[in-house]
Amino acid sequence: MADTNDLVLERLLDAPRELVWEALTTPEHLKKWWAPRPYQTPEVEVDFRPGGVFRLRMTGPDGFDTGTGGAGCVLEVVAQEKLVWTSALGPGFRPVASIEDCGGFPFTAIMSLEDAGGGKTRYKAVAMHRNEADRETHAKMGFHEGWGTCADQLGEVAASLKENV
Amino acid sequence: MADTNDLVLERLLDAPRELVWEALTTPEHLKKWWAPRPYQTPEVEVDFRPGGVFRLRMTGPDGFDTGTGGAGCVLEVVAQEKLVWTSALGPGFRPVASIEDCGGFPFTAIMSLEDAGGGKTRYKAVAMHRNEADRETHAKMGFHEGWGTCADQLGEVAASLKENV
Numbered sequence: 153m154a155d156t157n158d159l160v161l162e163r164l165l166d167a168p169r170e171l172v173w174e175a176l177t178t179p180e181h182l183k184k185w186w187a188p189r190p191y192q193t194p195e196v197e198v199d200f201r202p203g204g205v206f207r208l209r210m211t212g213p214d215g216f217d218t219g220t221g222g223a224g225c226v227l228e229v230v231a232q233e234k235l236v237w238t239s240a241l242g243p244g245f246r247p248v249a250s251i252e253d254c255g256g257f258p259f260t261a262i263m264s265l266e267d268a269g270g271g272k273t274r275y276k277a278v279a280m281h282r283n284e285a286d287r288e289t290h291a292k293m294g295f296h297e298g299w300g301t302c303a304d305q306l307g308e309v310a311a312s313l314k315e316n317v
Numbered sequence: 318m319a320d321t322n323d324l325v326l327e328r329l330l331d332a333p334r335e336l337v338w339e340a341l342t343t344p345e346h347l348k349k350w351w352a353p354r355p356y357q358t359p360e361v362e363v364d365f366r367p368g369g370v371f372r373l374r375m376t377g378p379d380g381f382d383t384g385t386g387g388a389g390c391v392l393e394v395v396a397q398e399k400l401v402w403t404s405a406l407g408p409g410f411r412p413v414a415s416i417e418d419c420g421g422f423p424f425t426a427i428m429s430l431e432d433a434g435g436g437k438t439r440y441k442a443v444a445m446h447r448n449e450a451d452r453e454t455h456a457k458m459g460f461h462e463g464w465g466t467c468a469d470q471l472g473e474v475a476a477s478l479k480e481n482v
Contacts, residue, residue, distance in 0.1 A: 155411075157411070202367060202392065202393045203392070203393065203401075227367065227368070227392065227410050228367045228368065228410075236368075236410055238406065238410060238412070240405050240406060240412040241403065241405060241406070241425065244445070245392050245393075245401055245403060245425040245427075245445065246320075246322070246425055246445045246446075246447070247403070247405040247423040247424060247425060247445070247446065247447045248447065249447050249448055250447070258412040259412060260406065260410040260411055260412060262410075280409070280410065280411045280412070281411075281412065282411070282412045282413065282414050282415070283414055
């Protein structure tokens with residue numbers, strides 16, 4: 153369901169669904185694509201089950217650093233189909249201590265995969281916000297460019313796994 | 318895991334686990350026990366799967382009325398074992414529009430059942446808050462008395478189902 157509080161990004165990735173899922177859910181691979189280059193993801197702490205921790209530390213050449221706090225929470229995991237997580241809750245489903253802990257605005261992300269034929273995968277990411285103001289804030293922070301770059305990187309990492317199959 | 322931000326309530330209920338679960342997850346039964354008498358639960362809208370709506374309207378003889386808004390979200394459902402829901406997210410896992418929408422403070426509840434032998438069930442409810450201040454607010458609102466009364470009512474409703482087995 154599209155909603156005016158959502159931001160939506162879609163990409164056709166040149167890798168089959170099982171490899172995109174692998175790239176999406178393996179810490180070592182997440183480090184390679186989670187942050188839009190030249191930003192980096194030096195730390196990944198994820199537990200892909202409902203209530204599991206979802207924390208990815210991002211750093212940038214300009215001194216940008218999301219730090220070691222601000223853990224989110226995994227909400228739903230359907231292998232090779234859907235991954236849902238939120239910054240509104242922390243590990244174990246506990247509400248986060250403050251809005252600052254979720255980067256100024258809480259949101260829930262639904263990342264889904266669909267077979268697109270010919271060994272390709274349709275990747276869709278939906279960021280659901282509390283209201284239009286938060287959606288606008290996220291959009292102005294560069295959601296489409298940032299998440300788009302990351303999606304391209306996700307596709308590259310997934311494609312690179314083909315040789316190892 | 319106990320946490321200083323949690324409120325915990327335990328009750329030994331005189332009914333087997335499958336009947337307590339039935340009383341816990343059936344809208345018609347929820348209406349009978351969800352609100353501490355003389356408060357009532359005239360409307361129940363629940364969908365017991367991850368991301369499902371969790372909205373129970375409570376009214377009281379003093380004009381108290383939680384209204385028709387403020388829907389929470391079901392997070393985890395393990396039949397006859399565990400039900401987890403939160404007021405920090407709405408249906409579909411979307412973060413709630415404002416703190417007011419979750420009664421002044423968001424929290425996540427874990428309601429769990431355990432066989433206690435002799436046809437009895439140990440019921441445990443944990444309310445997890447953002448911080449100690451929210452926990453205190455919830456405690457002063459009468460958490461232990463209110464949730465305790467509801468737990469007793471839950472036990473009564475579950476016990477009343479024995480005859481129908």
